[in-house]
Amino acid sequence: MQAFGPAGGDDARMKALHFILEAWEEGTGSGIAPEMMAYAALYTALTDLVASYGEDSVVTLVNGLVPRVQKGEFTLYRSRQ
Numbered sequence: 001m002q003a004f005g006p007a008g009g010d011d012a013r014m015k016a017l018h019f020i021l022e023a024w025e026e027g028t029g030s031g032i033a034p035e036m037m038a039y040a041a042l043y044t045a046l047t048d049l050v051a052s053y054g055e056d057s058v059v060t061l062v063n064g065l066v067p068r069v070q071k072g073e074f075t076l077y078r079s080r081q
Contacts, residue, residue, distance in 0.1 A: 020041070027037045049058045068074065 024034075024037055024041075028034055046058060046062075049061070
């Protein structure tokens with residue numbers, strides 16, 4: 001399983017991101033909490049990945065996210081004390 005599909009798909013990646021961001025803005029603009037949008041997005045992504053690649057591959061992907069989250073790779077706003 002490759003992140004965002006095969007190399008050379010940068011246009012498709014950006015198009016996909018654009019659609020997700022539009023849906024996110026529409027949902028949050030309609031009063032849906034960002035946390036609920038995030039949960040729905042993760043659930044949808046994981047179910048689609050399992051359907052395409054199987055549980056074992058998705059477990060490997062998710063386990064690989066643990067150290068990245070712990071290192072702050074997905075933290076946009078860090079408070080420094």
